[in-house]
Amino acid sequence: MNSIDLEVLKTCSEWLSDGHRCELVTVIKTWGSSPRPAGATLAIRDDGRVVGSVSGGCVEDDLIAHIRSNGMNRSKPEIVTYGITADQAHRFGLPCGGTIQLAIEPLSGASRIDELLDRLARHELVARRLDIATGEVALGPAAAGMILQLSEAALTTIHGPRWRLLIIGAGQLSRFLAQIAVGMDYHVTVCDPREEYRDGWEQAGVDMRQEMPDDVVADMRLDSRSSVVALTHDPKLDDLALMEALRSDAFYVGAIGSRANNARRRERLRLFDLSDAQIARLRGPVGIYIGSRTPAEIAISILAEMTAVKNGIALPADASVAHGKSSGQPAGDRYCGIG
Incomplete structure (x- = not known):
């Protein structure tokens, strides 16, 4: 609700x-x-x-x-x-x-x-x-x-409880993603144990946590109204949190990164004894393909995909970032390397 x-x-x-x-x-x-x-x-x-x-x-x-x-x-x-x-x-x-x-x-x-x-x-x-x-x-x-x-x-x-979004990483993209998600009435939590990233990061209506992301995932007890998006590009922060999230009931789990980086991430997740079905739940490169070039556009792309999943809408394969990049469509984002 x-x-x-x-x-x-x-x-x-x-x-x-x-x-x-x-x-x-x-x-x-x-x-x-x-x-x-x-x-x-x-x-x-x-x-x-x-x-x-x-x-x-x-x-x-x-x-x-x-x-x-x-x-x-x-x-x-x-x-x-x-x-x-x-x-x-x-x-x-x-x-x-x-x-x-x-x-x-x-x-x-x-x-x-x-x-x-x-x-x-x-x-x-x-x-x-x-x-x-x-x-x-x-x-x-x-x-x-x-x-x-x-x-x-x-x-x-x-x-039911409010829809929740956990964002891993307190960067510029996180700020846009949190701001739009708050406007969509999500209860937003941003987690980053790195003081240099947290310093000065503030957004009205957003909870900030400094523990390790996998500990935050476990503490939040993610349910079917919860979502997780990893944005740090750092496997030490992202991978364990994604492992916990993929084992939970979260309706959406995504991670930023290129197609190559996401392929390597999936290989690392297999080392954590996740099943193929659990790994298949990971959405990465995260978002839908709209030619995103700026942090704000990437945030819109991510929340568009999240909204479709939340509402039970099956997106066509050619809506994915991976398909858009592989088909040779005009270049999209270079900011976060989601191509």
Whole structure:
């Protein structure tokens, strides 16, 4: 889940603890274009204060107006639909004919928000089942790939820890990669035990660690929402960390370097008793081929590939950097030797 929806849950917990009534609003389904996807959330307090978002703002305005005019009087969950007619679509800022379906759930101590937050803090992937008739909530483990489901009886939403990115090496490319990843709502950690590289390296919203990278990988307990990109070019720093990452559940593991350097890296990894399947998970040269020449462009290339993998998109072979270089396409990056 992203930081916005995590903040919604934390705010709900705070409001309930302070004695306020509040409702949790969840996007169930959209038809046409929509600013927020299914599963996005908003919390609204009994005085009309809100956190989070379910639309571009106009649906939120209507929810606030309803609370201020009628008070917070729901006792059970309710399914509400906006935007069925063209007039409603115009009023609520939806495209003509667009529709957004919401679940509005009055919260209480029985809503198990605090327990859900505790599980998320332990990096668990959680399925939260809301009984629509009674408002009762059950929490259980969710499998990777599960999505929001609505039946006549229940709404099941999937909650997981934020997507994480570990960057090995605190260089110039790392700065661009971290900056863009933070903008994409990743929880970013940069690891570099070399003081000369860490000195002066600072990026808002990024955790900096100075231990050996393989120790950081082990400590982070990488899960299916974690990714690792090695950028140091130093086998003493990269190889052991990549070995640990390739044995983990991380959805993406990549390394900078030329085709020749990555071939040698794979040979070294075989000495660590990694299986062929584990080594095949390594993406290197990292990124997709877009003719990258600058650190910023390389960062975009890496995150484009990472996004495709995260979203389950199988990239064609000719999108890889290795294919682009071997096919004799126009020269790309010379900055980091990823050709």
